[in-house]
Amino acid sequence: MPSVNIxxxxxxxxxxxQAVWDFNLDIEDGEFIVxxxxxxxxxxxxxxxxxxxxxxxxxxxxxxxxxxxxxPPKDRDIAMVFQNYxxxxxxxxxxxxxxxxxxxxxxxEVIHRKxxxxxxxxxxxxxxxxKPKQLSGGQRQRVAIGRAIVRNPKVFLFDEPLSNLDAxxxxxxxxxxxxxxxxxxxxxxxxxxxxxxxxTLADRIVCMSMGYVQQIGKPLDLYEHPANTFVAxxxxxxxxxxxxxxxxxxxxxxxxxxxxxPQERIAKLxxxxxxxxxxxxxxxxxxxxxxxxxxxxxxxxxxxxxxxHGVLGGKQSVVCKFARWCGYKYGDEIDIGFDPEKIHxxxxxxxxxxxxxxxxxxxx
Amino acid sequence: MEKPSExxxxxxxxILRYKKNKLGQWLCYGGLAFGCLYIMLLYAFNNSTFYxxxxxxxxxxxxxxxxxxxxxxxxxxxxxxxxxxxxxILAAIEFARIFIYPNIAWTNQAFWITLSxxxxxxxxxxxxxxxxxxxxxxxxxLVLSTLFYVAAAVYSYFVCIRHESFEKKIAxxxxxxxxxxxxxxxxxxxxxxxxxAPAAEEVK
Numbered sequence: 001m002p003s004v005n006i007x008x009x010x011x012x013x014x015x016x017x018q019a020v021w022d023f024n025l026d027i028e029d030g031e032f033i034v035x036x037x038x039x040x041x042x043x044x045x046x047x048x049x050x051x052x053x054x055x056x057x058x059x060x061x062x063x064x065x066x067x068x069x070x071x072p073p074k075d076r077d078i079a080m081v082f083q084n085y086x087x088x089x090x091x092x093x094x095x096x097x098x099x100x101x102x103x104x105x106x107x108x109e110v111i112h113r114k115x116x117x118x119x120x121x122x123x124x125x126x127x128x129x130x131k132p133k134q135l136s137g138g139q140r141q142r143v144a145i146g147r148a149i150v151r152n153p154k155v156f157l158f159d160e161p162l163s164n165l166d167a168x169x170x171x172x173x174x175x176x177x178x179x180x181x182x183x184x185x186x187x188x189x190x191x192x193x194x195x196x197x198x199x200t201l202a203d204r205i206v207c208m209s210m211g212y213v214q215q216i217g218k219p220l221d222l223y224e225h226p227a228n229t230f231v232a233x234x235x236x237x238x239x240x241x242x243x244x245x246x247x248x249x250x251x252x253x254x255x256x257x258x259x260x261x262p263q264e265r266i267a268k269l270x271x272x273x274x275x276x277x278x279x280x281x282x283x284x285x286x287x288x289x290x291x292x293x294x295x296x297x298x299x300x301x302x303x304x305x306x307x308x309h310g311v312l313g314g315k316q317s318v319v320c321k322f323a324r325w326c327g328y329k330y331g332d333e334i335d336i337g338f339d340p341e342k343i344h345x346x347x348x349x350x351x352x353x354x355x356x357x358x359x360x361x362x363x364x
Numbered sequence: 365m366e367k368p369s370e371x372x373x374x375x376x377x378x379i380l381r382y383k384k385n386k387l388g389q390w391l392c393y394g395g396l397a398f399g400c401l402y403i404m405l406l407y408a409f410n411n412s413t414f415y416x417x418x419x420x421x422x423x424x425x426x427x428x429x430x431x432x433x434x435x436x437x438x439x440x441x442x443x444x445x446x447x448x449x450x451x452x453i454l455a456a457i458e459f460a461r462i463f464i465y466p467n468i469a470w471t472n473q474a475f476w477i478t479l480s481x482x483x484x485x486x487x488x489x490x491x492x493x494x495x496x497x498x499x500x501x502x503x504x505x506l507v508l509s510t511l512f513y514v515a516a517a518v519y520s521y522f523v524c525i526r527h528e529s530f531e532k533k534i535a536x537x538x539x540x541x542x543x544x545x546x547x548x549x550x551x552x553x554x555x556x557x558x559x560x561a562p563a564a565e566e567v568k
Contacts, residue, residue, distance in 0.1 A: 094382040109375050110552070112382075113545050128382050 003029040003187040004050065004155055009059035011045050011211075019045045021211045023059070027189065032181050034190045036198035037208035038234070043191045044159055046208075050189060051080050051157050064154055079148035080157040083164055085140045087132040087147075093119075094128040097146045111150075118149040121183060122176075138169045145180065158190040162197065174200055195235050199223065207231050210356065229346045230359035232280050238307065238319045240344070241286070243279045247272045252279050252345075256313040257292045262340040268364040269345060278360055280344040283307065283321035290337015294318060299328040308334070369551060374544035377530040380523065384441045388520035392437035392451065395512035399429055399458060402505035405488065405498065406465060429454065440516060445524035448517040455513035458506050466502040 009023040020042040027033050035043035048054040050061060052073030061069045068076045087096050094115060101111040119125045122142045132140055141161055148156055162170045162177075174197060181188055181201075192198055198205050199219045207214045207222060207230075215227040226232035226240075233239040245254030247269050252259040259279065261269060269277070284305075298309035306326035310318050320336060328334065346360035368376070403426050432454055439447030491497070533539045
């Protein structure tokens with residue numbers, strides 16, 4: 001039985017603004033689900049509906065088979081960790097972690113045992129007598145997670161928990177989150193706008209845009225087989241390069257270059273012959289030594305990789321990622337090509353009856 | 365009542381390391397509150413000639429009482445047993461006060477505090493006080509204040525001793541909290557299974 005079952009969830013605010021449209025998801029027990037998308041895409045709203053902090057306008061929410069659609073948050077057996085930690089400043093770390101159990105009137109020995117166990121997991125034992133202001137951001141977030149752990153909930157909800165931390169700390173906290181999930185084996189739903197977090201943490205990613213689910217799948221699926229142009233450009237850093245052009249027999253033709261379509265893809269693109277499509281290629285799938293001339297305008301050495309930014313035909317920006325140290329200068333011209341195995345073709349974006357732009361669907 | 369297990373005792377002592385002595389602190393505040401009530405009643409109705417120069421001393425002592433009580437409350441909260449002695453001194457002074465104003469004045473009608481106020485129709489929370497009632501209330505306040513300070517001192521002293529000796533044991537390594545926590549968890553599981561067994565029998 002899935003741990004969390006979300007069916008046709010809609011959220012319409014009082015002003016008539018619809019934030020979430022027909023959200024469906026079955027989450028297995030112990031799964032780590034990441035909701036990812038840009039600001040305003042409805043991911044936090046969805047999480048808050050699962051938590052019970054927002055009313056569900058339409059749809060059903062089942063947690064462990066129990067209908068929780070109209071249940072108050074306290075009866076859902078979930079624990080939520082917020083971006084701003086939401087710790088009580090006047091309480092010690094121990095008291096903060098014990099607070100929810102104290103409210104439940106648990107025995108103080110039981111509370112102590114649970115708090116000490118959580119502190120052990122999170123390496124917070126030496127900080128228990130301190131106040132939150134005496135801790136670093138990462139430690140505070142660990143306290144917030146500890147407060148959730150002591151409750152031993154069915155589902156953990158995380159609302160952008162690492163967004164307040166600096167880049168280095170975020171990296172180490174990310175690794176700690178993975179270890180924590182392995183150790184607890186609990187069901188977790190995690191909201192972030194950071195696709196690196198999504199790719200590294202998730203068992204499955206739910207990619208959202210404008211209130212709609214764009215794609216649900218394993219991180220590698222989303223990366224290698226994006227469902228549409230939105231997912232293709234949102235997942236991956238730097239984003240995928242997109243070229244508008246036309247299929248002309250066995251060639252993709254655009255203003256800037258012509259590209260021979262690999263043999264195995266020609267059949268799949270047969271229906272699009274003479275039609276406009278989008279060719280997508282990730283920066284790391286651009287290779288040196290093709291027929292396309294790139295005017296280099298920036299060279300960013302990152303150690304193991306180099307990001308080479310350039311312009312095609314004076315108008316289309318392109319980013320390439322080469323797995324070596326490069327020393328290109330502004331004005332250099334290099335020849336590039338695409339890895340034929342790793343290119344994607346998308347339909348052009350369309351509009352629905354309400355005028356909303358729909359991202360171009362993947363053809364092949 | 366069942367005797368607590370060794371593990372439970374260790375865990376209860378370990379809790380002291382992470383929780384403050386809130387009860388001792390609030391008992392201190394209780395003593396202070398009744399001391400304040402005494403002062404408020406005394407000063408509200410005092411028009412006698414009993415307090416002349418002594419009035420200044422009384423006011424100064426009140427300030428000292430407030431400060432000392434607050435310091436003691438914070439001290440015992442952090443398991444500092446030296447403050448228990450200060451609390452006992454405060455308790456002794458509060459008790460001694462019974463024999464200064466309400467009692468000495470009782471013997472001499474010239475020192476009765478309520479006389480002219482009663483004539484003027486003044487009241488204390490809706491009650492027109494006569495001297496015997498005022499005296500009784502003042503004594504009750506001082507007795508309660510004393511009792512709270514004594515309770516705070518005695519309770520905090522024992523808790524501080526417990527805390528101190530447990531910290532010493534931890535430093536010596538003669539107790540293992542992790543083991544005790546694990547043991548307690550097992551005891552709880554066993555107890556839960558034991559209580560579930562008769563219910564299962566009944567179902568059978």
